[in-house]
Amino acid sequence: xxxxxxxLALIRAxxxxxxxxxxxxxxxxxxxxxTSAIAxxxxxxxxxxxxxxxxxxxxxxxxxxxVVALFDELPRDAAGAVSVVDLAARADSLPEGYVSVxxxxxxxxxxxxxxxxxxxxxxxxxxxxxxxxxxxxxxSAAVLLSSRLHKQFGVPIPLEAVFQAATPRTIAxxxxxxTGSDAPPSPEPDGR
Numbered sequence: 592x593x594x595x596x597x598x599l600a601l602i603r604a605x606x607x608x609x610x611x612x613x614x615x616x617x618x619x620x621x622x623x624x625x626t627s628a629i630a631x632x633x634x635x636x637x638x639x640x641x642x643x644x645x646x647x648x649x650x651x652x653x654x655x656x657x658v659v660a661l662f663d664e665l666p667r668d669a670a671g672a673v674s675v676v677d678l679a680a681r682a683d684s685l686p687e688g689y690v691s692v693x694x695x696x697x698x699x700x701x702x703x704x705x706x707x708x709x710x711x712x713x714x715x716x717x718x719x720x721x722x723x724x725x726x727x728x729x730x731s732a733a734v735l736l737s738s739r740l741h742k743q744f745g746v747p748i749p750l751e752a753v754f755q756a757a758t759p760r761t762i763a764x765x766x767x768x769x770t771g772s773d774a775p776p777s778p779e780p781d782g783r
Contacts, residue, residue: 594627594654598654599617601650601654602617602629602646602650602654602655602656603615603617605646605649605650606629606631606642606646608649609637609642609645609646610634611633611634611635611637611642612631612632612633612634612637612642613632613633613634614631614632614664614665615629615630615631615632616629616630616665616673616675616678617629617630617656618630618675618678618679619679620658620679620682621679626657626658626692627656627657627658628656628657628658628659628660628678628679628682629646629656629658629659629660630660630662630665630673630678630682631659631660631661631662632661632662632663632664632665633661637661638688638691638725639659639660639661639688639689639690639691640659640691640721640722640725640726641725641726641727642659642661642691643655643656643658643659643691643693643716644714644715644716644726646659647693647715647716648715648716652716657692657693658682658690658691658692658693659690659691660678660681660682660685660689660690661685661689661690662681662685662689665678666678666681688725691721692718692720693716693718694718694719694720694760695718695719696718696719696759696763697719698763698767700744700763700766700767700772701719701759701760701763703743703744703763704740704759704762704763704766705717705718705719705759707736707739707740707743708721708723708726708728708736708759710739711728711732711735711736711739712726712727712728712732713727714726714727717759718759719758719759719760719763720758720759720760721758721759722757722758723736723753723754723757723758724754724757728753733750733753733754734750736748736753737749737750737752737753740762740766744766744769744770745770746766746769746770747769748762748765748766752765
C-alpha cells in the first residue's frame with residue numbers, strides 16, 4: 592500500500608495524540624507483505640493491543656499500522672535520528688506483550704469469535720491472536736462471552752477456557768474440535 596506524505600503525517604499525529612504515547616516512529620516489517628508497523632514509547636505501561644486498537648479506531652483499516660511495538664526508547668544514531676533499520680530487528684526480539692500484530696480471522700468460526708470479542712469488550716477490531724484480557728475483558732465479560740458462544744455454536748465453552756485459551760484463534764479451535772466444523776452454525780430461531 593502506498594501512503595501519501597499527508598497520510599504519514601496523520602498517522603504520526605494520531606499516534607502521538609494517544610495519552611500514553613511519548614514518541615513514535617513508523618517502519619515496515621521485512622515480511623512477505625512488508626507489513627506497516629509503528630514503534631511506540633509509552634509514558635507509562637500501555638498495552639500494545641490497546642494502542643493498536645486506538646489507531647485502528649482513529650485511522651481505519653487502510654491507514655492503521657498492522658504492528659505496534661513498545662520500546663523503552665527508540666534507537667537513535669549519533670545525529671539523534673531514529674535508526675529505522677534497527678526497529679524491525681528489535682521488534683522481533685521484544686518480549687511477549689510488547690508487540691501486537693493484527694492477524695485477521697481465516698475461518699468463519701474465528702470471524703464469529705472475533706465478532707463476539709468486539710461486541711463484549713466494545714473494541715472495534717480484534718485479531719485472532721488478541722488476548723481477551725488485553726482488550727478489556729474481565730470476569731463478568733468472560734461469563735457473557737462463554738454464554739454467547741454456547742448459544743451461537745451449541746457447544747459449551749467453559750469459563751476456564753475463556754481465560755486459558757484467551758484468544759479467538761484458540762477458542763475457535765475449541766469450537767471446531769467440538770463441532771467437527773470450521774463453519775458457524777445457522778442461527779437458531781428465538782422461539783418467539
